[in-house]
Amino acid sequence: MAWTENDAGSVREKELIEDNGFLKGSQPSTGTSGSPVVSSPVQKGFEGKDALSYANILRSRNKFADALALYESVLEKDSGIVEAYIGKGICLQMQNMGRLAFDSFAEAIKLDPQNACALTHCGILYKDEGRLLEAAESYHKALKADLSYKPASECLAIVLTDLGTSLKLSGNTQEGIQKYYEALKVDPHYAPAYYNLGVVYSEMMQYDTALSCYEKAAIERPMYAEAYCNMGVIYKNRGDLESAIACYERCLAVSPNFEIAKNNMAIALTDLGTKVKLEGDISQGVAYYKKALYYNWHYADAMYNLGVAYGEMLKFEMAIVFYELAFNFNPHCAEACNNLGVIYKDRDNLDKAVECYQLALSIKPNFSQSLNNLGVVYTVQGKMDAAATMIEKAIIANPTYAEAYNNLGVLYRDAGNISMAISAYEQCLEIDPDSRNAGQNRLLAMNYINEGHDDKLFEAHRDWGRRFMRLYPQYTSWDNPKAPDRPIVIGYVSPDYFTHSVSYFIEAPLVYHDYANYKVVVYSAVVKPDAKTNRFREKVLKKGGIWRDIYGIDEKKVAIMVREDKVDILVELTGHTANNKLGMMACRPAPVQVTWIGYPNTTGLPTIDYRITDSFTDPPDTKQKHVEELIRLPECFLCYIPSPEAGPVAPTPALSNGFITFGSFNNLAKITPKVLQVWARILCAVPNSRLVVKCKPFCCDSVRQRFLTMLEQLGLEPLHVDLLPLILLNHDHMQAYSLMDIR
Incomplete structure (x- = not known):
């Protein structure tokens, strides 16, 4: 019986999204300083109106140095113009002079403590310095001064989200969640707050809530690639590979070069490939x-x-x-x-x-x-x-x-x-x-x-x-034609249609079958076909038979093939030896099923009706039990056709040696203690005789010594025994028989 070699068929998966599979952080802000820049409304009713208006125009065209000079000239003439201080602050801010900008906004706030624009810009400068709490406080003051001032609410949502992320990363997850919700209360359409809630709920393994948050983020920002990607991660980890792939496709549609999503897509597709392959669709x-x-x-x-x-x-x-x-x-x-x-x-x-x-x-x-x-x-x-x-x-x-x-x-x-x-x-x-x-x-x-x-x-x-x-379904009916003049269809299934011991006994039935009155279908499960396989195939096809190669095909599918061929009598030639197709026989694809040649005992399968034997192998009074009914052929139940590589019979070596050489080329499992006792008696009874035994394990010293020790205990001198290891080539194996007189 052959043994199974296992391969490692499992996929080693890794999520490529950072920190346990999820991207983090609030949405990046815009502008040179990292935050949006807002403008104040034009105020009226003061002197230097033309200069102030022109400064605002220059600032709107990003000519900040020129605008700054005009604002300063306006303020030199009138230091009480709030709009000039705000414009000056913005120009300084855009030239990365944050401290001077802050002072300018502060002057505006002194003149107008309820100026939402100046308060908002102070918050922006606080945020740029990482002073998130002061920034939030400044935004709150701006909104308190003017609830309808949208830039303040947008900036407050950003800074509250950043505060939430900072708290979460420091271990204060619940406080972080609270900040995200505060951000959404201020700005219900702020997508990054929904996204970061999705991240934190994912880390808490509250995946339904996380998905809902990611979906809201994507609704508010349809181009939000990270949200789609993280949704895909959740679906993939749940085993919903199709939904995961759909999310990755949406992600890559808006961000084609998003490497994390591309890598995760590859992982999901590989898993889906394994899934469908295991379900039977290998292509x-x-x-x-x-x-x-x-x-x-x-x-x-x-x-x-x-x-x-x-x-x-x-x-x-x-x-x-x-x-x-x-x-x-x-x-x-x-x-x-x-x-x-x-x-x-x-x-x-x-x-x-x-x-x-x-x-x-x-x-x-x-x-x-x-x-x-x-x-x-x-x-x-x-x-x-x-x-x-x-x-x-x-x-x-x-x-x-x-x-x-x-x-x-x-x-x-x-x-x-x-x-x-x-x-x-x-x-x-x-x-x-x-x-x-x-x-x-x-x-x-x-x-x-x-x-x-x-x-x-x-x-x-x-x-x-x-x-x-119990592992196989059984057919209980067959639709084979019942016309009396229809030739009976006989199928033969075996993995041994190559240079194998069974092949020497099946060649004669295949070659000399009555192909005129019987339809013959050969099912070949040969693992490694050789010249003998090809010769068998050619002879069967030439005689009008059918040859089907079934190696690698699932046994249940082979059973379907047998039924489609309308086989009446199915003969298996292997029994409990290597690469057998007893699983196919367990399905009972043919109404009559038989075992023959390859195994010296019952198969034990109730679906096999008959076992072909003879009166010598299984005498009529045998006490050996079978689940099959024994069919005893007259004379011998099998017919041996020697290998053409055997060559002519060589002269008996005893003529030149002067002594008889007994021999056996067999596996050690068959050389039982009872067999050894008989051999020892024979050799001891024949003076000067020798024993030649060829067996694969004899290349191992410990096995050789164990075998010789057993013979010595039975009275046979080890010097009279020759042990040969495996001979690879069949021609050389056949020639080695010339070493023996009696086998």
Whole structure:
């Protein structure tokens, strides 16, 4: 059974708006001094009227120096003209001579204590110096003098808002809120006060109130980009991504270069891409990820998720490109390195996979997924001790990492320690009772230590089948045509139509099937097709059959395909071994369903009606139980077609060696203590005989020594035993059979 490698599919989000996601501060004021400049009404009934009028005209045209000279000449002639003092003060103010300006306004106030204009300008000068309380007091006096004087109310709203922000930042949040409301009482249309209320209510997590305040700010100031942006943040954090994106779009419509909004848009679009992808629309997910990069071309999370999506679409070249881009723009993205390792491992580039996993661990030393995946590669390479170390570290880093326990079970199984393998699978199932890998691996392992007539073995398969059925909907009717002259449609589903042990037994049925009277549909779930896959496909198509590649397609969708093909009899060839499609069989897409070849026991699935076998494998008086009805073929239930790479039969090595060489090329799980006892008796009974055993884990010294020690305890000298590790090329593997006389 294969194990699962996990990738890190989650998006690391960050809000780019300052201070917990919200912009702060009151709305900036206008004018050189940072506040609006107001003008007094023209007064009448005094001498020097023409000079004063001309000074006002010069001032209105921003000729402040010339106007100032005229005002001073007027005041030299008559020091009691209030309007001249105000005009002089404004000219001084606009030339950044704030202290002299203040003195001029003060003179005007002495002459006219109720002059709203002079009081307002004094408030402006106080505000420019940061003396907000004095500014507010001066504005209040101006309004008391003249309630209809709009500049004073506008300025008071500004300074009250600034006071509110100052109080809030110093920790006096409630007093700050009070000042914002005072500002709105003075000027109900002052948008920045609504905006800052939105900020403070957002920080207090009173999001409905915050949204209302932001909306009012936007109504009063339709171009208020920050308000739209912060509304988007609230909607995004609530999971309402569509509303968040709409707010960011409004923001960017009025401020196209607002970087914070563009970055937040990229985040929201990436999240929406992940959402729709998980809902099943992977193409739309990819579209959203790409749109995110339009707003932020260096957003690593969008690139990373594109890598994940393309990997799921089996577009591995594109996945590699985007994982590498993600790592380039975020050198701390260990997940991208890990997922690159998964792709290279699946491509059998194990050295590159190890390099990627190690790079991920250099970034995150306790990254449980990369620790686990590195252990997987070491297991494949037969480096059992190194594999165990890595997987145990993964479990220490994440004690609830279910698949790590499953992979530890695979490791123990490959090393021949079946009881420990089953224990590891059961630990995985305690954490994740629906773990398909661990559940099926446990059943497969139990075959090695439980006798076929053991009720415990049957009950384990039956119980698994009942639980597994709950995960899939079952069809109860079929619309297959019932015309008597219609050819019966037979479907064969397997992941093993490549150079795999099952392929040597399925080739004959596929090639010699009665295609004239039966319609044959082959469903191929091969992970990595090879020349044998291509040969099978060509032969099936040439004979008139149908070949469908289903690798990577959800099993429920495969079930729909089977129903659309009107399959009458569906035969699965895998059982509880790697990459099986028992989930599709659980849906019962065909009225008659059969299991054959790939598994030596019942599947436990009630939706499988028959199991094809023979009287030798399952004698008529067998006590082994099955949920399926046994169909015993005459003679043998399978037919072996040897590999063309096997070559001619070589002369028996005993002729040149002078002794008999026994051998077995098999995994250690099948070499049980009972098998070893039989081997030891045979070798001890045949003088000078030798034993050759080839197995992947024999590249590990500890496994070799353990195996030799067991044989030695049974009376077999280790010097008479040759242990060979995995031979990668199938041709070399076949040639190695010439080392043995009896297999």
